[in-house]
Amino acid sequence: MNFNQINIELNNERLTLKPITQNDRTFINEVFQDKDIKHYYIVPKEAQQDYRRLVDYWLNDNKNGAGTCWIIYENATNIFSRNKPCGFIAFEFRDTLKNARISYAILPKFRTKGIATLGSELIITKLKEQNVLTIEADIDQDNLSSEKVVEKLGFTANKGHALVDPEMLRDGEIRLRALWKKHLVEINTTILNNQLALDTSNEKIVPLLNQLVTEIESKGQQPKLMLRYFYLLGRIKFNEKNYEEARSLFGGCNMTVGNDEFPDTHLYFYWLGRINEAEESIELAVSCYEQANEKFNIDSTDVSKNDIEVALKKLQ
Incomplete structure (x- = not known):
């Protein structure tokens, strides 16, 4: 990764993003x-x-190649007007240089004009060029306007898995947030969507x-x-009657769903x-069949609603 290729001025037809400097404290x-x-x-x-100290925070990240911030300018519409500063957008690497978390703030008079979306697109494109694999956004669950922005950008979240800031708890304030994610690598979705009947043999599952x-x-x-890998492997182990390993694999799938951005599934x-x-x-x-019935997700097609009801009826 070449961080110097990220921390540069970025432009599109409507916006100019300029790397933050000491001169931006007042803004x-x-x-x-x-x-x-x-x-x-x-x-x-x-x-x-003292919010001006945020500039020191971002410049320190910049110095260490850990993240940066840009001031967002709306481009002038004619030769007699000037570019107008309308907010900022920042990112910082989280855990690895392959994962970045973005944040932004837009002044009230510039909101509902698509500026946050357009600015984020510029940042995401630049990070993708530098082989960043995932982008995150940490958003309060009542911040509906920011949720609309990240949804438009293709982020998803498991809103049932709330984040709580310990610092906020100490101050007596409870803030529930959701972690939204966008994966920048294009995946062959055909591999993910191959439908398996309940009696599919290992001879057919192994090639998949x-x-x-x-x-x-x-x-x-x-x-x-x-x-999907752990799911297919769980199906193989089930067919082999290796129930201990199959249980571990399906249980791991449930844990992954709970901890990531995927919706619950049956x-x-x-x-x-x-x-x-x-x-x-x-x-x-x-109990498991009842939970499957409760969490039924029509997008997960390997097991139908009828399959679950038949299984329950047989045991009840």
Whole structure:
């Protein structure tokens, strides 16, 4: 990665994004006079009493290649007008140089004009060019306008898995946030969408698993690919009557769904029910089938609503 190729001026027809400098302190302080920005934007503790110190925070990240910030300007419409500063957009690497978290703030009079979306697109394109694999956005669950922005950009979130800031708890404030994600690697969705009947043999599943492994070797361990990998492997182990390993794999799928941006689905509960039924743990099997029925997701087509109801009826 060449960080110097990221921390540069960025442009499109409507906007110019300029890397932050010491001269932007007054503007940053002005931005944080807005009550919504002050409420929703997560500010490091050392800058909470003086928002101008955020500039030091971003410049330090810049120096260490850990992230940066741009001032967003709306381009002048004619030769007699000037570019207008309308907010800022920043990012920082999280855990790895392959994962970046973005944040932004737009002054009230410039909102609802698509500026946050257009500015984010510029940043995301630049990060993708430098082989960043995922982009995150940490958003309060009542911040509906920001949710609309990231949805438009193709981010998804598991809103049932809320984040709570310990610092906020200490201050007596409860803020529930969701972590939105966008994966920048294009995945062969055909590999993810191959439908398997309940009685599909290992002879048919193994070639699908091998195709998936090839995609993982090419595109990296993307969550969607890994989720399908563990699911197919769980089906193989179930067919082999290796129920202990199958249970571990389907349980791992459920954990991945809970911790990432994927919606709840019935598939894994159904197969945990099948395992418990095969081991004659009838009460556990019924409980799993009931959860599968409750979490039924029409997009997960391997197991139908009728399949779950038939399994339940047989045991009740």
